[in-house]
Amino acid sequence: MASDSEEQVRAAVLIIGDEILSGRTQDTNLRDIARYLGVLGVDVAEVRVVPDVLEEIVEALNALRRRYDYVLTTGGIGPTHDDITADAVAAAFGVELFEHPEIIAMMEARFGDQLNAARRRMARVPVGGDLVKNPVQGPPGFTIGNVFVLAGVPQIMRGMLEDVGPRLRGGRPVVSRTVRVEGSGEGALAAPLEIVAKAHPNMSLGSYPFFTPEGYGSNLVLRGRDPAEVEAVVGELIATLEASGIAGAREVEA
Amino acid sequence: MASDSEEQVRAAVLIIGDEILSGRTQDTNLRDIARYLGVLGVDVAEVRVVPDVLEEIVEALNALRRRYDYVLTTGGIGPTHDDITADAVAAAFGVELFEHPEIIAMMEARFGDQLNAARRRMARVPVGGDLVKNPVQGPPGFTIGNVFVLAGVPQIMRGMLEDVGPRLRGGRPVVSRTVRVEGSGEGALAAPLEIVAKAHPNMSLGSYPFFTPEGYGSNLVLRGRDPAEVEAVVGELIATLEASGIAGAREVEA
Numbered sequence: 001m002a003s004d005s006e007e008q009v010r011a012a013v014l015i016i017g018d019e020i021l022s023g024r025t026q027d028t029n030l031r032d033i034a035r036y037l038g039v040l041g042v043d044v045a046e047v048r049v050v051p052d053v054l055e056e057i058v059e060a061l062n063a064l065r066r067r068y069d070y071v072l073t074t075g076g077i078g079p080t081h082d083d084i085t086a087d088a089v090a091a092a093f094g095v096e097l098f099e100h101p102e103i104i105a106m107m108e109a110r111f112g113d114q115l116n117a118a119r120r121r122m123a124r125v126p127v128g129g130d131l132v133k134n135p136v137q138g139p140p141g142f143t144i145g146n147v148f149v150l151a152g153v154p155q156i157m158r159g160m161l162e163d164v165g166p167r168l169r170g171g172r173p174v175v176s177r178t179v180r181v182e183g184s185g186e187g188a189l190a191a192p193l194e195i196v197a198k199a200h201p202n203m204s205l206g207s208y209p210f211f212t213p214e215g216y217g218s219n220l221v222l223r224g225r226d227p228a229e230v231e232a233v234v235g236e237l238i239a240t241l242e243a244s245g246i247a248g249a250r251e252v253e254a
Numbered sequence: 255m256a257s258d259s260e261e262q263v264r265a266a267v268l269i270i271g272d273e274i275l276s277g278r279t280q281d282t283n284l285r286d287i288a289r290y291l292g293v294l295g296v297d298v299a300e301v302r303v304v305p306d307v308l309e310e311i312v313e314a315l316n317a318l319r320r321r322y323d324y325v326l327t328t329g330g331i332g333p334t335h336d337d338i339t340a341d342a343v344a345a346a347f348g349v350e351l352f353e354h355p356e357i358i359a360m361m362e363a364r365f366g367d368q369l370n371a372a373r374r375r376m377a378r379v380p381v382g383g384d385l386v387k388n389p390v391q392g393p394p395g396f397t398i399g400n401v402f403v404l405a406g407v408p409q410i411m412r413g414m415l416e417d418v419g420p421r422l423r424g425g426r427p428v429v430s431r432t433v434r435v436e437g438s439g440e441g442a443l444a445a446p447l448e449i450v451a452k453a454h455p456n457m458s459l460g461s462y463p464f465f466t467p468e469g470y471g472s473n474l475v476l477r478g479r480d481p482a483e484v485e486a487v488v489g490e491l492i493a494t495l496e497a498s499g500i501a502g503a504r505e506v507e508a
Contacts, residue, residue: 020284020301021297022288022289022292022298023284023287023289023292030274030281031280032277033277035276038277043275044275044277045305046275046303046310047274047275048302048303049300049302051299056300186332186333189334190334190372190373191370191371194334194335197336204276205336209332211407211465213463213470
């Protein structure tokens with residue numbers, strides 16, 4: 001939504017795994033990645049979830065890496081037969097896989113003669129690729145071109161993100177503030193929200209309704225890159241709501 | 255991943271909303287849809303998350319509806335300026351929007367002369383579309399071609415799914431029974447529900463809370479492929495609720 005003169009840096013997330021598509025596993029990596037990149041000023045512009053099928057991963061990865069500044073993938077880098085993300089990334093870039101000597105050395109130190117074929121699969125990196133540090137547990141991820149290949153296990157993924165951030169060309173950080181309204185639904189909020197949104201086209205203004213046995217209402221989230229503007233619009237929004245007869249709006253912790 | 259001789263029916267999910275891409279909101283609709291469709295024998299084969307940008311929604315929707323048997327969308331059907339899903343679906347199908355008389359009649363009954371322009375936005379349906387019932391709160395969703403357009407609020411989305419299931423050409427028939435609980439919220443119901451859900455992993459067990467001026471509670475919907483198991487679990491559920499101190503649960507017509 002940003003329409004200022006700054007360059008907008010955009011990333012896509014490619015979530016790989018049958019367990020997400022079947023509903024067995026609840027993905028939380030998207031949210032963590034989006035928040036992490038948001039602070040860096042990089043917008044997540046599109047997400048796809050694809051199964052553990054080579055052709056589908058290749059097709060999605062090629063579509064996304066051509067369209068966005070960066071692609072972050074999660075999942076499919078473990079030791080089992082359905083962990084084919086490295087194969088798919090190599091195929092997408094038209095290169096071979098090789099056993100990365102740093103990963104093999106780490107694994108030999110850890111496993112000794114227990115370093116079996118399944119574990120060696122996790123040392124495979126596309127030719128031309130570079131490692132992404134894993135500060136948590138297990139082998140590293142890797143990066144090639146504008147693609148970063150991360151683990152699917154959330155705590156490992158988050159650890160790897162810390163080594164991705166410094167390599168990204170980010171914009172300015174995004175500032176976010178939340179105004180909470182109780183006892184009014186979106187039907188009543190829509191008109192005042194639209195007034196404020198139209199007055200600040202370079203900000204994003206979202207309404208996230210909640211319904212609980214105790215009551216209902218909405219959290220209104222203001223996001224922008226100019227901290228002074230975001231600060232000012234918090235007051236402007238509350239005043240506009242009051243002018244529409246909606247009392248009690250107040251800023252809360254996000 | 256069904257590898258029997260039955261036809262594989264595949265669906266895609268299109269999640270629409272800046273709040274998901276920004277990480278502000280944790281999506282849970284994908285998991286709920288995947289599990290619900292899984293019981294029907296319909297596989298979720300791909301998911302995309304796109305922002306509240308008309309062209310991006312249209313492009314993703316057209317790609318997905320041509321490739322898969324069904325597409326379910328979530329989000330962007332509220333009354334605010336950024337709720338543009340109906341516009342995007344109409345554009346993707348090359349048709350106009352019209353104010354659906356059934357929705358207008360519902361809204362007039364509910365809001366009377368408070369039926370403002372923002373609320374009327376939610377009555378817009380593409381020409382050729384049909385309604386998807388909303389048993390929870392607010393206006394219905396709609397369907398056109400092989401696309402089903404559902405709310406983004408999880409409990410409303412889950413309620414709408416119950417009207418989508420019977421319209422899908424699934425792998426296998428599903429039996430559904432409803433148990434109604436009055437005076438208990440989801441916080442109290444969660445633990446006994448989880449006990450029953452874990453004991454019957456091949457069934458789906460949904461909770462659809464309602465809030466009315468007369469009171470609140472939840473409709474618990476049991477779904478499975480084995481009629482005898484579904485029948486038995488109705489009794490098991492009521493007994494498990496009673497053992498947790500929740501009295502008065504009773505089977506009702508769906």
